Amino acid sequence: MSLLMSAFLILVVLGLIESAVLQARVRRIPIRIHVNGTRGKSSVTRLIAAGLRAGGHRVIAKTTGNLPRLILEDGGEIPVARRGRATIREQMRVLSLAAKRKADAVVLECMAIHPELQWVSEHRMVRSTIGVITNVREDHQEVLGFDHGRAARALAATIPVRGLLVMGEAVDEPLFRETARRRGTRVEVVDRCADAWTSPDRLEPAENVEVALRVCEAVGVSRERALAGMKAAIPDAGALRVLPSRLGTARITFINAFSLNDVDSLRVVWRSLAKRGLATDPLVVLLNGREDRPLRSRRFGGVVGAELAPERLLLAGGGWRFARREAVRAGYPADRIVHLSGKTAEEIGGQLCEHVPPDSTLLGLGNYQGVGRAIAEHLERHGDVR
Numbered sequence: 001m002s003l004l005m006s007a008f009l010i011l012v013v014l015g016l017i018e019s020a021v022l023q024a025r026v027r028r029i030p031i032r033i034h035v036n037g038t039r040g041k042s043s044v045t046r047l048i049a050a051g052l053r054a055g056g057h058r059v060i061a062k063t064t065g066n067l068p069r070l071i072l073e074d075g076g077e078i079p080v081a082r083r084g085r086a087t088i089r090e091q092m093r094v095l096s097l098a099a100k101r102k103a104d105a106v107v108l109e110c111m112a113i114h115p116e117l118q119w120v121s122e123h124r125m126v127r128s129t130i131g132v133i134t135n136v137r138e139d140h141q142e143v144l145g146f147d148h149g150r151a152a153r154a155l156a157a158t159i160p161v162r163g164l165l166v167m168g169e170a171v172d173e174p175l176f177r178e179t180a181r182r183r184g185t186r187v188e189v190v191d192r193c194a195d196a197w198t199s200p201d202r203l204e205p206a207e208n209v210e211v212a213l214r215v216c217e218a219v220g221v222s223r224e225r226a227l228a229g230m231k232a233a234i235p236d237a238g239a240l241r242v243l244p245s246r247l248g249t250a251r252i253t254f255i256n257a258f259s260l261n262d263v264d265s266l267r268v269v270w271r272s273l274a275k276r277g278l279a280t281d282p283l284v285v286l287l288n289g290r291e292d293r294p295l296r297s298r299r300f301g302g303v304v305g306a307e308l309a310p311e312r313l314l315l316a317g318g319g320w321r322f323a324r325r326e327a328v329r330a331g332y333p334a335d336r337i338v339h340l341s342g343k344t345a346e347e348i349g350g351q352l353c354e355h356v357p358p359d360s361t362l363l364g365l366g367n368y369q370g371v372g373r374a375i376a377e378h379l380e381r382h383g384d385v386r
Helices: 002-027 041-054 089-100 115-126 148-156 173-182 206-219 223-231 263-275 294-308 320-329 345-355 371-382
Strands: 031-036 059-063 069-071 077-079 105-109 130-133 164-167 186-189 241-247 250-256 283-289 312-317 337-339 361-365
Touching: 002 089, 031 041, 031 115, 041 059, 041 105, 041 206, 041 223, 059 089, 089 105, 089 115, 115 148, 130 206, 148 173, 164 173, 164 206, 173 186, 206 223, 241 345, 241 371, 250 371, 263 294, 283 294, 283 320, 283 371, 294 320, 294 361, 312 320, 312 345, 312 371, 320 337, 345 371, 361 371
Parallel strands: 031 105, 031 130, 059 105, 130 164, 164 186, 250 361, 283 312, 283 361, 312 337
Antiparallel strands: 059 069, 069 077, 241 250
16 A cells, blocks of 8 residues: 555655646747637637737647647648547647747647646646637537537637737627636637638638637737738638539639538638638538548538439448438438549549539538548549649
8 A cells, every 4th residue: 555655646746746747848839729629620720820920929739630640830830749549638738838948929829638638738738828709600510419508518618817809899798808807817708800812822811811810919919910920821722612623624602611620610701601602502522521520520411412402412431320310301302312432532522423414512521531632632632623
């Protein structure tokens, strides 16, 4: 028993030492920005980092989205090296690196899903001076269920102490304001009339741009300088794009929206695309599912079948049977649903030629990794993008 007690005490002491060393390093970084929310975290993290760099700050940033990246002071990127599954201890390593490289600002995308880990990430690691909550939308139902309030309370765990909270939506504002009040933090909510831009390489949601601009202004970077830096920044892998392309000899419009993996964001983006005339009929939807996200597949199947009603619904990846079932329940014809198979991008591209007619719009949804990434890269690499 005494041996076990000694081992326990040693672990406690080592933990306290590690915490003290980390906090000493954190205090050497005066600007610490923690980006949370359901959608847009990776894009907002990149935009903030680019805006601060344009304002003369020495910035280290990290995204945990489709392809986790460490973004260095000059804007260059390196993949996040992982051994095994991702853990929030990654944030500690980035903070230590930022302190070692004498960065005066760090921008971290929150990588925790469980509410208690979100709290630990903020209050035991980052201790942000500026917190960001982009929005509260439906996702990770396997962890948070369908309780919107529970999702909001989980995100509220990363509101900083005696800092600034920038919110991208007024939804759940009373909850966030009350939490911020108890922590001595002031709140700013952005409005949606923002400086967005559209190009073949970027289709940035206006609210993401406005949130990032508000954070940069709070640090002292002018709106004009920050926006110039953001426009020159590298977009996140899998960022929303609308591209003229080809499948075989057929011309199509490819909308890479694989990163949209919640139905609320799908509705918002689809309305915007329709308003701008960027999505035309006939529409074909390719839904890439995940076996470990059956609830997401069900929601997408129902919404796509009932609201988008495409000419054809192509299902790929894991969990496709859940999407098919919900689409049919929503009234979508079963004979217009196709389950794609194939191991290589070329094979998948060949199958798409059979099911995507000329002059149609191909909308990719659900998940960027796996089939989504393969198809996006295939269309961009071999699709004769003009």
